[in-house]
Amino acid sequence: MTKTALITGATSGIGKATAIAFAKHNINLIICGRRRDRLETLQQELSSLVQVHILSFDVRDKAAVSSQLDSLPTAFQNIDILINNAGNAHGLDTIQDGNVDDWDAMIDINVKGLLYVSKAIIPNMIKNKSGHIINIGSTAGKEVYPNGNVYCASKHAVDAINKGMRIDLNPYGIRVGAIHPGLVETEFSNVRFKGDDQRADNVYKGFDPLKPEDIADIIAFVVTRPYHVNIADLIVLPTAQASSTIVNKDLGD
Numbered sequence: 001m002t003k004t005a006l007i008t009g010a011t012s013g014i015g016k017a018t019a020i021a022f023a024k025h026n027i028n029l030i031i032c033g034r035r036r037d038r039l040e041t042l043q044q045e046l047s048s049l050v051q052v053h054i055l056s057f058d059v060r061d062k063a064a065v066s067s068q069l070d071s072l073p074t075a076f077q078n079i080d081i082l083i084n085n086a087g088n089a090h091g092l093d094t095i096q097d098g099n100v101d102d103w104d105a106m107i108d109i110n111v112k113g114l115l116y117v118s119k120a121i122i123p124n125m126i127k128n129k130s131g132h133i134i135n136i137g138s139t140a141g142k143e144v145y146p147n148g149n150v151y152c153a154s155k156h157a158v159d160a161i162n163k164g165m166r167i168d169l170n171p172y173g174i175r176v177g178a179i180h181p182g183l184v185e186t187e188f189s190n191v192r193f194k195g196d197d198q199r200a201d202n203v204y205k206g207f208d209p210l211k212p213e214d215i216a217d218i219i220a221f222v223v224t225r226p227y228h229v230n231i232a233d234l235i236v237l238p239t240a241q242a243s244s245t246i247v248n249k250d251l252g253d
C-alpha cells in the first residue's frame with residue numbers, strides 16, 4: 001500500500017531533497033515549512049508522481065502545529081513516516097557573547113518544535129501499532145565544538161529524544177531512528193550567519209561537502225528497509241571531514 005510521509009522543513013536543503021527522493025519511491029507527501037510559495041512550487045513539481053499536501057506553519061507555534069495536523073484531509077490523516085527535519089543554527093558565538101534570541105530560536109525550533117510535531121503524530125502511530133520516525137540530528141549532537149554551545153545542546157537533546165522515543169514507542173512496534181549529518185551544503189549557514197552569504201559560502205569552500213541529496217538518498221534507504229529492520233543511529237560525514245573541527249581542505253573540491 002502507498003505510504004504517506006510528513007516532512008518538516010521541506011522548503012529547502014535536506015527536507016526538500018527528501019521529499020523529491022520519497023516521491024520517486026511513490027511515497028505520498030505532506031510537506032511543511034513557513035515559506036508557502038516554496039511548498040507550492042515543490043507540490044507542483046511532484047504532484048505528477050504522488051499526492052502532495054501542503055502544511056505551512058512555524059514549528060514553534062504549538063497551537064498552529066496541533067490545529068494544522070488536526071485539519072488534514074482524510075487521505076493524508078494516516079501518516080506512516082515522520083521526518084523531523086526542520087531546524088537551524090542561529091549564530092556562532094561564544095557562550096559569553098551569545099544572543100539570547102538565537103538561543104530561544106534554536107531551543108524552540110530544534111527541540112520544542114520537534115516535540116510538538118511528534119506529539120501530534122505519535123497517537124495515530126500507536127493506534128496503528130506501526131510507524132517510522134526519523135529525527136535529523138547532527139554531528140553537533142554527538143560532539144561539542146567551539147562556539148557551537150547552544151546549537152550543539154539542541155542537537156544533543158534531539159539525540160536524547162530520539163533514544164527516549166525508541167524506548168517508549170517500542171511496545172507499539174514503531175521504528176525510531178536518527179541520522180546525524182556532518183557538513184551539508186544547504187541554506188543552513190546562510191541562516192546561521194543571518195544572510196551573510198559570503199561567510200556561509202566559505203564554510204563549504206576547499207573541500208567536497210555533503211549535498212542534501214546524499215542525506216535524502218540515505219533517508220530513502222532507511223525507510224525502504226523491511227519492517228523488522230530499524231536503522232537506529234547513523235552518522236554521515238563528507239569524506240574530507242573527520243570530526244566537527246577536522247576538515248581536510250588539502251584535497252580541494
Ligand code: NDP
Nearest residue numbers: 009011012013014033034035058059087138184186187188
Ligand atoms: P536549511 O536551512 O536548508 O533548511 C531548514 C528547513 O527548516 C527549512 O525548510 C525551513 O523552512 C525549516 N525551518 C526552520 N525554522 C523553522 C520553523 N521555525 N518552523 C518551520 N520550519 C522551519 O537547512 P538544512 O536542510 O541543512 O537543515 C535541515 C536539518 O538538518 C536541520 O535540523 C539541521 O539542524 C540539520 N543538519 C544540517 C546540517 C548541515 O550541515 N546543513 C548538518 C547536520 C544537521 P522555512 O524557513 O520555510 O520555515
Ligand code: 8X3
Nearest residue numbers: 138139140182183244
Ligand atoms: C550542522 C553541522 O558542523 O555546522 O549541524 O554543526 S555543524
